[in-house]
Amino acid sequence: MNMPLAHPMLHQWPVTPRDALPLALWTAAEIAAATGGTASADFQASGAEMDSRDVKSGDLFIALKGEAMDGHRFIPQAFEKGAVAAIVDRPVDYPHVLVADTTQALHDLAHAARDRAIEAVRIGITGSVGKTGMKEAIFACLDRASRGAAHRSVRSYNNHVGVPLSLARMPVRAKFGVFEMGMNHAGEIAPLAAHARPHVALITTIAPAHIENLGSLEAIADEKSQIFTGLVEGGVAIIPADSEWAERMIGHAKACGAKVVTFGRARTADVRLLDAIPAAGGGSLVTADLGDRRICYTIAEPGEHWIVNSLGVMAAVRAAGGDLASAGLALAEMGGLKGRGARHTIAAKGGTALLIDESYNANPASMRATLKALAATPAARRLAVLGSMKELGDFADAFHRQLAEPIAEAGVTHAILVGPEMAALAEELGKAATPSLGKPLTFAHCEGPAEAIVLLGQFGLAHGDAVLVKGSNSVGLGRLVSHFIENARA
Ligand SMILES: Nc1ncnc2c1ncn2[C@@H]1O[C@H](COP(=O)(O)OP(=O)(O)O)[C@@H](O)[C@H]1O
Ligand SMILES: [Mg+2]
The missing domain is CATH 3.40.1190.10 (Mur-like, catalytic domain)
Incomplete structure (x- = not known):
């Protein structure tokens, strides 16, 4: 059998075998020392988590007290999911480190990790x-x-x-x-x-x-x-x-x-x-x-x-x-990140279409940037599903209206506007049914992702189309993205 040979020009880095590295992120003794707490048992944790739903086997669960929730309530769930120990402010029947204040303990652990x-x-x-x-x-x-x-x-x-x-x-x-x-x-x-x-x-x-x-x-x-x-x-x-x-x-x-x-x-x-x-x-x-x-x-x-x-x-x-x-x-x-520019090829009439998933986040700057990127994307037709941009306060109305221009410049021919804040943009687009800089625009305004899914279905995607989906996360356009990825597998 031929053994694979290292290329003579390739520099060989000294690599420590994975098994030789310490597995533990934190030991009970290290946590106790960092936080001034008392460990109930000896343990080693390979990760740290504060949300019981995300706990993985080997994790240390940090029971934080939030404004609405007390993480101590979720200790049993955390251990069901494989936590090895918890940081707590009251004794529990699981391996733990007892501290006075779990938020302070998280900070202490953070600083200890940084300094070591x-x-x-x-x-x-x-x-x-x-x-x-x-x-x-x-x-x-x-x-x-x-x-x-x-x-x-x-x-x-x-x-x-x-x-x-x-x-x-x-x-x-x-x-x-x-x-x-x-x-x-x-x-x-x-x-x-x-x-x-x-x-x-x-x-x-x-x-x-x-x-x-x-x-x-x-x-x-x-x-x-x-x-x-x-x-x-x-x-x-x-x-x-x-x-x-x-x-x-x-x-x-x-x-x-x-x-x-x-x-x-x-x-x-x-x-x-x-x-x-x-x-x-x-x-x-x-x-x-x-x-x-x-x-x-x-x-x-x-x-x-x-x-x-x-x-x-x-x-x-x-x-x-x-x-x-x-x-x-x-x-x-580096490919596009989920909700931040990931590109999906989905089935469309006569072939495939491109779906650009920007559903995680939107504000005036990122809307403009991604509409420009859409404009630079080769496509038969350019469609946009645009959700509200949140947290703009008194500026909301004006910032939504101002999207009319970048939409026209991007050569968008079909737009679906989603969410109450988008009413202002719908009004603006309605004033000039054919924006001066672009092609004729067909648009519709709706309240939420469920209606937007129906509208996009009605507009219909055809071979070579590109559709940009972008809005603040809370608008829920991620649902529209999942719907089209799952139901229109290319
Ligand atoms: N330099 C930039 N200018 C304008 N928009 C940007 C820029 N970089 C990224 N974006 C846009 O912002 C969106 C959110 O990006 P993200 O990295 O999640 O930002 P943050 O973590 O700051 O909220 C991206 O989907 C992209 O559309
Ligand atoms: Mg972020």
Whole structure:
């Protein structure tokens, strides 16, 4: 039998066999030491979880007290699902560590995880849009280079529970940790940054998301900049150069003693776009100037916003000491994320159609970005199912109306508007049945996803069509996406 031979040109990395690595994320003794609690038994946990529904075999269950729920109620379910132990504030008949306050214990565990993973470079990400996507991209880049030694927060675990939990899950041998940080109100970013103490802090964009609570874009820029207060000494702040608020954010970063790296199309950007040409399948071939060198890489994610996002990704990878060549390979391989640009081929009359799933999230900036990406997608007809953009407060009416123009510019011929906030856009589109810049537009307005499914069925998808589905998550357009993926398998 022929043995596979290593290619003579291939560098052999010293790899520690998986079995030789400690399995445990946390031992009972480590948790007790970190939290000042008392362990009822000796145990080893391979993961940490606070939602009993998500518990996997070997997990440590942290019984948190929320505003409405007390996690202690779900302890039996957590153990049924395979938890090995719980962190609790009262004794229970299961292996546990007893502490005074389980939220404080989560913070203690997060800080202990952060401080013991001495090799891990921590990257914090905030911004109005693109956090999860860029978090996934930076993770993919660093994980590829470090051969599986990068850690990240899962999903959008970006709040006062998600950030410490993500830290508490970081393996001691991690070389990189990538953490998303989000906010709904002023004052929320600084404590998250203090938990993570990032070496690199990235702001993706400043746009009107959560403007209802913050009041103005300046206030949003100021709040996002609070991430810099958590940077370690000598940490790097990565800032979108094309933002109207770039100077303001740079000011905040410098006030925190950060080194500043900007990214974007602007001539002043430290990581600057030189050229981008469309690649088959929707991505782009990007050339960027890093000041002392140029790099050229392919990104699989479609859309102009991803061209600029990728510059921020490269800036973060470089600042974290990651490998740019591996990063380029990772970006070329990264497909669309569920609800954030995943592309599905579905059956349609006479062949297949393309369904672009952006159902997770919507605000004025991301609506425009994805309509542009739709415009750049080769298609027989372009259809759009657009759901309400939530949390825009007093600005809601105007922001919905203003979508008329990007819809026309994208050459959309059929639009289904979903949710009460979309009534304003329906009215606007009704004023000019044929928008000046585009093709004739047929549109309908409805209240929810069930009606939208029927309407899209009535419009009918034909071979070569592309349909963009985008709205705030709570509109429920994910149901429409699942419906069409399941019922129209290509
Ligand atoms: N730089 C950007 N500018 C505008 N829209 C963007 C940008 N990056 C991503 N998006 C859009 O925002 C949506 C939400 O992305 P996501 O990464 O989930 O953001 P967040 O985690 O900040 O809520 C994506 O589906 C995409 O449409
Ligand atoms: Mg997110």
